[in-house]
Amino acid sequence: MDFELTSEQQMYQRAVRDFCAAELKPFAGAVDESGEMRWEAIHKMPALGLTGLQVPEAYGGAGLDTMGMVIATEELGWACGSTALSLAAHNGLCCGPISRWGTPAQQEQYLPTLTSGRVLGSLALTEPGAGSDLAGGVQTKARRTADGWVINGQKAWITNPRFAPVIVTLVRTDAEAGTRGFSMLLVEPGTTGLTVHPPEKKMGLKGSPTQMLTFEDVVVPHDAVLGEEGRGFQQTMQTLDGGRIGIGALSVGLARAAFEEAVRYAQQRRAFGKPISDHQAIQWMIADAAMEIEAARMLVYRAAWMKDQGQDYAKMAAMGKLKATEVAEKVCHNAIQIHGSYGYSREYPVERMYRDQRLMTIGEGTSEIQRLVIARHVLREFGGV
Numbered sequence: 001m002d003f004e005l006t007s008e009q010q011m012y013q014r015a016v017r018d019f020c021a022a023e024l025k026p027f028a029g030a031v032d033e034s035g036e037m038r039w040e041a042i043h044k045m046p047a048l049g050l051t052g053l054q055v056p057e058a059y060g061g062a063g064l065d066t067m068g069m070v071i072a073t074e075e076l077g078w079a080c081g082s083t084a085l086s087l088a089a090h091n092g093l094c095c096g097p098i099s100r101w102g103t104p105a106q107q108e109q110y111l112p113t114l115t116s117g118r119v120l121g122s123l124a125l126t127e128p129g130a131g132s133d134l135a136g137g138v139q140t141k142a143r144r145t146a147d148g149w150v151i152n153g154q155k156a157w158i159t160n161p162r163f164a165p166v167i168v169t170l171v172r173t174d175a176e177a178g179t180r181g182f183s184m185l186l187v188e189p190g191t192t193g194l195t196v197h198p199p200e201k202k203m204g205l206k207g208s209p210t211q212m213l214t215f216e217d218v219v220v221p222h223d224a225v226l227g228e229e230g231r232g233f234q235q236t237m238q239t240l241d242g243g244r245i246g247i248g249a250l251s252v253g254l255a256r257a258a259f260e261e262a263v264r265y266a267q268q269r270r271a272f273g274k275p276i277s278d279h280q281a282i283q284w285m286i287a288d289a290a291m292e293i294e295a296a297r298m299l300v301y302r303a304a305w306m307k308d309q310g311q312d313y314a315k316m317a318a319m320g321k322l323k324a325t326e327v328a329e330k331v332c333h334n335a336i337q338i339h340g341s342y343g344y345s346r347e348y349p350v351e352r353m354y355r356d357q358r359l360m361t362i363g364e365g366t367s368e369i370q371r372l373v374i375a376r377h378v379l380r381e382f383g384g385v
């Protein structure tokens, strides 16, 4: 693997960074306080491909590879956690599966709208009783009738449904068929019987809406199945493998943002007659953060590179997500420590970053699940099953 970004990748990174510095970062505090996205910025994102990172250009996307997605997502995470999470869900969890498995008609129907910068898409897997154990826990069912699929059930903790033209929804279409009994259905909010509940009141990422959905005899056409019937569970696992690379990149960005705040503050704040950055204990925190952010970024890059090479990247994606999310947690924690009382105040952005990063070790597979994934791969490599 080449650890230098190509000149094209560097140019794209610079363009996205400049955009994020101007359009997102100065407003991240206001997004958190108001709980509202800055749509003015999102409307401008198609010019940089940010609303369709890996969607083919024919549908208004940037047609980037995974490395390109990672480069952009790190910058979004650096600028604004809420916006970055909603964009990661939109790109990785909604546009991704439709680009990958959608029929030409489904792609034609949804992708141009999804990349327009006027909406954000959604993927609904989680339910009140099913998060890590989707195979065992998902209760939402779709029954085939002459009129189409009739869906009943509930989804919980879903990002973006209030902005979505389509919600990719995991349902059981055959209760007897185990993991082959799941399908993904393309459901439009506004369909009779679908209730999109008000956003949850959360600890962080307050600008990114997280909502419950109730399906009561919601009817969608037979051709609303994404790709093939019975493939929903495999599609989910593959989508999450890719999504984890995105959450890893987002977490590297969040960590970098908190790190920069901490270093700047340490150079200004004085204690015992000198800047606190001259005290060795502070230097250790700075050194550890610099090293860990770089290590996390390298793992995320490696996972992206492996995916782009067509290699089996599931273990590396889990490693990248686990490392980057745990690094973000530690770096944000220490950034507050370095700020002292000021870090505990809403006046300083590290307080928001600390709250925003907390989701990252939970969403798209908890740290415990990442460790299970990694261990399973390692044990298999050593001859186990």
Ligand SMILES: Cc1cc2nc3c(=O)[nH]c(=O)nc-3n(C[C@H](O)[C@H](O)[C@H](O)COP(=O)(O)OP(=O)(O)OC[C@H]3O[C@@H](n4cnc5c(N)ncnc54)[C@H](O)[C@@H]3O)c2cc1C
Pocket: 089, 093, 123, 124, 125, 126, 129, 130, 131, 132, 133, 156, 157, 158, 159, 160, 202, 205, 210, 359, 362, 363, 364, 365, 366, 367, 368, 369, 372
């Ligand atoms: C802000 C936010 C946005 C979200 N966005 C979306 C979205 O867009 N779409 C979507 O579908 N979901 C979304 N989610 C849901 C998220 O993906 C789930 O919360 C996550 O997968 C964990 O599921 P759970 O909360 O049900 O926890 P559980 O599965 O109940 O886990 C609880 C605890 O038990 C541990 N645990 C579970 N099983 C094991 C095991 N086998 N071994 C060891 N430990 C285990 C977990 O690691 C965790 O610590 C979002 C959640 C939040 C908070």
